[in-house]
Amino acid sequence: MAFVVAVAQRKGGAGKSTLAANLAAAFAGQGERVALLDTDPQKTLGHWHAARGRSPRASVLDFEAPSGWRVPGAADRYRRSHDVILLDTPPHDDTDARIAIRAADLVLVPLQPSAADLWAMGATLDLAKAEKKRVALALNRVPAQGRVAQEVAEALRAQGLTLLDASLGNRTGYATAFASGLGVTEAAPRSVAADEVRALAAAVRGLARR
Ligand SMILES: Nc1ncnc2c1ncn2[C@@H]1O[C@H](COP(=O)(O)OP(=O)(O)OP(=O)(O)O)[C@@H](O)[C@H]1O
Numbered sequence: 772m773a774f775v776v777a778v779a780q781r782k783g784g785a786g787k788s789t790l791a792a793n794l795a796a797a798f799a800g801q802g803e804r805v806a807l808l809d810t811d812p813q814k815t816l817g818h819w820h821a822a823r824g825r826s827p828r829a830s831v832l833d834f835e836a837p838s839g840w841r842v843p844g845a846a847d848r849y850r851r852s853h854d855v856i857l858l859d860t861p862p863h864d865d866t867d868a869r870i871a872i873r874a875a876d877l878v879l880v881p882l883q884p885s886a887a888d889l890w891a892m893g894a895t896l897d898l899a900k901a902e903k904k905r906v907a908l909a910l911n912r913v914p915a916q917g918r919v920a921q922e923v924a925e926a927l928r929a930q931g932l933t934l935l936d937a938s939l940g941n942r943t944g945y946a947t948a949f950a951s952g953l954g955v956t957e958a959a960p961r962s963v964a965a966d967e968v969r970a971l972a973a974a975v976r977g978l979a980r981r
């Protein structure tokens with residue numbers, strides 16, 4: 772049975788699509804059968820996937836962009852045949868985010884170490900709680916310098932929240948790979964970014980077994 776992960780965070784630009792695409796590519800590169808579902812009307816991952824079709828470095832994964840009420844059915848179709856299903860979700864729209872969260876085993880919440888992301892996150896955590904879903908937070912765009920990420924991490928853990936040990940730094944490699952329809956593990960497998968994504972994938976995988 773597939774482990775179903777909804778990547779959700781009400782704040783726009785927190786890194787939902789970046790995490791969903793990079794995790795999908797990383798899992799697929801490790802031989803896992805991956806389905807990536809873009810439930811965001813912005814169709815960010817639809818564009819990513821279209822660019823991906825032209826790259827010889829891209830691992831095989833299944834992609835669909837179901838809207839609204841079609842999301843649970845799409846997830847169900849892959850549940851038996853696949854190892855991981857990743858759902859990218861829209862910002863702001865709690866109705867669509869709720870549908871995706873309801874279909875998931877885990878809600879993965881990316882957040883940049885900023886007050887805006889922390890404030891917006893509360894609404895997503897409330898949705899997950901209402902749907903009785905497990906939540907894991909992952910810091911994204913962590914700056915190379917300074918203590919802000921460490922302070923945010925300590926504050927989150929003090930609230931009893933599950934924060935993954937793996938985080939993604941603020942690196943141009945994420946945007947460059949994304950523009951080519953690739954994950955960083957495919958575009959630059961020896962990069963620090965690729966190491967970060969592999970660690971994040973391992974942390975998410977670890978949660979599947981609990
Ligand atoms: N770790 C990172 N390092 C550098 N740039 C990043 C990183 N993560 C995301 N970005 C950039 O930040 C922008 C927003 O990221 P992304 O599209 O993944 O966020 P999102 O949460 O999906 O946004 P939306 O809410 O609009 O769907 C993109 O331009 C992306 O390339």
Ligand SMILES: [Mg+2]
Nearest residue numbers: 787788811815
């Ligand atoms: Mg997005």
